[in-house]
Amino acid sequence: QVQLVESGGGLVQAGGSLRLSCTASGRTFLNYAMGWFRQAPGKDREFVATISWGGSSTFYADSVKGRFTISRDNAKNTVSLQMNSLKPEDTAVYYCAGGARPFGSSRNGERDFASWGQGTQVTVSS
Numbered sequence: 001q002v003q004l005v006e007s008g009g010g011l012v013q014a015g016g017s018l019r020l021s022c023t024a025s026g027r028t029f030l031n032y033a034m035g036w037f038r039q040a041p042g043k044d045r046e047f048v049a050t051i052s053w054g055g056s057s058t059f060y061a062d063s064v065k066g067r068f069t070i071s072r073d074n075a076k077n078t079v080s081l082q083m084n085s086l087k088p089e090d091t092a093v094y095y096c097a098g099g100a101r102p103f104g105s106s107r108n109g110e111r112d113f114a115s116w117g118q119g120t121q122v123t124v125s126s
Helices: none
Strands: 003-007 010-013 018-025 034-039 046-051 058-060 068-073 078-083 092-099 113-116 120-125
Touching: 003 092, 018 034, 018 092, 018 120, 034 068, 034 078, 046 068, 046 078, 058 068
Parallel strands: 010 120
Antiparallel strands: 003 018, 018 078, 034 046, 034 092, 046 058, 068 078, 092 113, 092 120
């Protein structure tokens, strides 16, 4: 059973930056795709960014493309989300997600992910 623990959320002004991190344990990290999703108040959880199990392929929601960067460090079992030029509409609880199967896809949204962290709050003030 994989465990995912997020850190790095907080309050930032519009235009600022935050870096989220997620540490995984309980399985061979490098064999699984990883991702970040978010849920704003009153809305469904939505895809933000994913990275393939090998790290060579990344995929972003149009709303964050060019502002957010997902990366992974397989030696440290961590996946990170660098968020720049933050906007008030980025305010949400951000969830780290682990792939559903080894060497699986990372481009089919939540269908490709089966493990979830507890979430970390990101608040962007205007």
